[in-house]
Amino acid sequence: MKAARKAFGVPLPASWFTPRAALPALVLVILGLVPVYAAATGDPFALTLFGRIEILSIAAVSLNLIMGYGGMASFGHAAYLGIGGYAVGILWKEGIASGFVQWPAAIAVSALFALVVGALSLRTRGVYFIMITLAFAQMVYYVAQGLDRYGGDDGMTIGGRSSFAGIVNLNNATQLYYLCFALLLASLFLVWRLVNSRFGLIIQGARSNERRLRAIGISPFRYKLVCFVIAGGLCGLSGALLANHTNFISPAMMYWTRSGDLMVMVILGGLGSLFGPLLGTVTYLLLEEALSRVTEYPGLFIGPALLLVAIFMHGGIEGLFGARRRD
């Protein structure tokens, strides 16, 4: 490529390390050090809070793949969290405790659900797409409410975490935390590879201008559907982690406000940027945590803050730190 660029007098791209890369790097280093802090202070709460941040970051990364890169604003993404969580809970209840069964099942069922939702919703656009994805998520929510054997409306406590034949012990809080951390890094890596591949460029082309995409010879439907399924599976994994993290599943995991929270995290961090959902989730959950200590109505402050982001910060938090690479 360098030779071709030189031949046509095109300058080579700038170095990948920019001030923009510094903030996500810092956040990841801090996330990696939380267990050290928890051990030093003997305060397990940090592990719980930041573990939750990591898990929901994975869900936000998955939503960003379809919403940020693909322009598919799914308003039912929490359904996959719920399906992943219920897959773990239901299998535990039926006597299957192995994570090697539970987690693939969580991913597979979520992906399958995404296939059905996507096949029907991706033929529509704009508000209709949002409404259909929301409708499917609410449907799953009411189904979960009706599952009396698995706690119905009240939810169900899971009596044991997924077992991985002694390879990792999720009952150890530090091990569970680092597994979530590793999976967060893996999901960021996955999305990074995806969005820069041929597949990823088609997905971004579909977001940017579908008419042009057809004119150059590509019908976007199948690509968008595959992207939707990948995101569903990834969010299902996040749900499996969440069920392990809280030892609890309930329909509230997939209530529509949770889908809204996920959208807010992605938009707050910066739509369509790799680390945006991570920064958005960290900010949103820490803000929520801090505000809930001083006021009974954290939403009263988060709402206006979001309004400001929507009006003044189109690139989200990620966008504050210099121009994006390849701009």
Next chain:
Amino acid sequence: MTEPLLQVDGLTKRFGGVVAADAIALDIAAGECHAVIGPNGAGKTTLIGLLAGEIAPERGSIRFDGRDVTAVAVHRRSQLGLARSFQITSLFADFTALDNVALAVQARSGHSFQFWQDARRQAALREPALQALDAVGLAARADARVDRLSHGEQRQLEIAVALAGKPRLLLLDEPMAGLGADESARMVAMLRRLKGDVTMLLIEHDMETVFALADRITVLVYGRVIASGDPLAVRADAAVREAYLGEQDARHV
């Protein structure tokens, strides 16, 4: 005689009461530069839409390269070698110029279910893309985002994107639209260079351009072909003078 590359017969389309295409017949031979002219509302852009597949005709047929494509979808026609540029610039505005062209190259090189390799490092995509940019004089702007390009540069990029797919037939919908005199002259020079290599159907307002470039001209008025032939014949045609050029304008051409 060899079969024309594009063969349009009896193509008809109405929008409500307006007849945008009225039994249009048109042949384009391989290698030809064929211009379609006509006053505003003559149905020129509708014709491009029909040929590209965005608009379905009520009657009539389109044969491309010996094959009936009347009912073939837009993206399939593009894969068969029918490329187009848009009258109102339609690009991937948040992509770089190079990414726009490279995606067009990618679209013509098999399916894109490749999930892992960095597409921006694939010489098979980038080199032809750079070549196409170079052909329209945009190589130096390869890494600029489209929404930061000037209008003239965006018009050039439209052509580069269309060329990148190595089309058999290029449908150009007013490539000079909104360009200044200098930019227009550059665009004409570029199209003249392409002439002969690529078969073109050119829709254009500007008479000078049309008479400078076209091998044959078809005149469209109210969706009907009123004349078709080489530029001299069309210029001399009485119906064309009356209906389109107008006696006053005719003196100047």
